[in-house]
Amino acid sequence: MAALPFPFLRENVSLAPFTTWRIGGPARFLAEPPAEALPGLLAWARAGGLPVWILGRGSNVLIDDDGLPGLIILTRNIWQDIRREGDCLVAGAGASLPRLSKAAAAEGFSGYEFYIGIPGTVGGAVFMNAGFGPGDPRDTRAVLVDVELVRPDGDSVRAAVADLHMDYRHSILQDADGPFADAIVTRARFRLEHPGDAASIRDETREHLADRKRKQPLTRPTAGSVFRASDGVPAAIHIDRAGLKGFRIGDACVSPKHANWIENLGKASAADVRALIRHVRETVHAIFGVTLEPEVREMGG
Ligand SMILES: Cc1cc2nc3c(=O)[nH]c(=O)nc-3n(C[C@H](O)[C@H](O)[C@H](O)COP(=O)(O)OP(=O)(O)OC[C@H]3O[C@@H](n4cnc5c(N)ncnc54)[C@H](O)[C@@H]3O)c2cc1C
Structure with missing residues (x-):
């Protein structure tokens, strides 16, 4: 196997541990560069035709089960001052x-x-x-x-x-x-x-x-609010009124504590979460005519 061109670069790294949902396949390349090395790293990715993603603490992302076929720059352990x-x-x-x-x-x-x-x-x-x-x-x-x-x-x-x-x-x-x-x-x-x-x-x-x-399910892996408020009305109100608290697809579950959060009950996949998001959107739209827009950012897929 060819040596990697930077000491801060790794290959085939599982991304699930770097997200608060604990979901996501591997990154083809994962880098934790010092700031001064960023231009060189980006030039290398460009030359190789690699798409680039940036990941902080992964608390607002849904990473695809197949992972990300490019370069992920992970900042949670670098640029700390x-x-x-x-x-x-x-x-x-x-x-x-x-x-x-x-x-x-x-x-x-x-x-x-x-x-x-x-x-x-x-x-x-x-x-x-x-x-x-x-x-x-x-x-x-x-x-x-x-x-x-x-x-x-x-x-x-x-x-x-x-x-x-x-x-x-x-x-x-x-x-x-x-x-x-x-x-x-x-x-x-x-x-x-x-x-x-x-x-x-x-x-x-x-x-x-x-x-x-008091209000949030902080003992399970989540990504905080899944949907944005629409016209100033919190998404949780529509989801709760639609009777979806506790609704589950695979190991992804609309939190019984906070309707706008989706809990990973153990082995939820990105596909489970996506299917649940789709179900919530369709149900809320059918009952209230409201289109919920996700706040969570999808990566890959
Ligand atoms: C328990 C819990 C509670 C939460 N409560 C709140 C809340 O009260 N209010 C709120 O707003 N959010 C909340 N969130 C959501 C989340 O924490 C925020 O959106 C947070 O700002 C995301 O930061 P992150 O580093 O985890 O970003 P990530 O999830 O890693 O990334 C989110 C997006 O930002 C981009 N990004 C990250 N770092 C950079 C960078 N350096 N340069 C360019 N783009 C970048 C990523 O590419 C991605 O598109 C909560 C989440 C959880 C799990």
């Missing part, structure tokens, strides 16, 4: 959101408590505009200043938050025909704006976690 620069926090795209939340609290600033229970990375949060529900001001757009991106051709570019056109669970990074299509977030700068006293930050953080424990 979080440091203060003036009145900002600068974080590597692989840093976890709970770490970012704690770093802001340690600097004595509030406004980051909502990140404590979101198990994603900084890069995934920018891509998704992670935050609270529709209409709630607590989301990534509210605290972000700008990001550093690497384009597929290896060029680096900085984009201000206004350039990212962030909206409910959307940024322009998701638009295949947008100016930053397939760009990789390597670093993000966040505003430290609201000084807060340690006790109230701690209390609000605790309340966030307790609220999640």
Whole structure:
């Protein structure tokens, strides 16, 4: 077998352990590169005609059972630095959101408590505009200043938050025909704006976690909310009213605790989850005339 061209590259790596659903086949190549090696890695993938995917903590993705036939860049163990620069926090795209939340609290600033229970990375949060529900001001757009991106051709570019056109669970990074299509977030700068006293930050953080424990099925593999709200109405309301809580295909099950979450009861496949998503969409549409759009991003297939 030919030697791999980079020390941070591996071949045929199962992706299921790198997703919160614990679902997905192997990556043909998986890389965890230092940021300065990214342009060379992307040039290598381009020369080999390999499609490229970027994976943070895999908490909002459904990876196909056949895996991904290209290069997966995994950030959860790299690009980890979080440091203060003036009145900002600068974080590597692989840093976890709970770490970012704690770093802001340690600097004595509030406004980051909502990140404590979101198990994603900084890069995934920018891509998704992670935050609270529709209409709630607590989301990534509210605290972000700008990001550093690497384009597929290896060029680096900085984009201000206004350039990212962030909206409910959307940024322009998701638009295949947008100016930053397939760009990789390597670093993000966040505003430290609201000084807060340690006790109230701690209390609000605790309340966030307790609220999640009460409402969300946190003891099984899931990917958080599966569907986006439609016209401001949470998808869970339609799914619950359609009587789908507990409905199951294979080992994929509409959570009895939170109707917009799908639990992996053990050996769920991507095919099970896809079939369940289709069933939920069709049922809700047939009863209420509402078309639910997935929030979860599909990779491969
Ligand atoms: C228990 C649980 C609770 C959750 N609660 C919430 C919540 O309250 N609010 C919320 O908004 N979400 C929530 N989520 C969903 C998820 O955590 C967020 O969407 C998070 O921002 C995804 O980050 P990630 O690193 O896991 O991204 P991944 O799932 O790895 O990737 C998601 C998308 O982002 C892209 N991406 C990731 N990193 C980069 C990068 N560096 N550059 C470019 N693109 C990138 C990927 O290619 C993919 O398309 C929850 C999920 C779980 C499992």
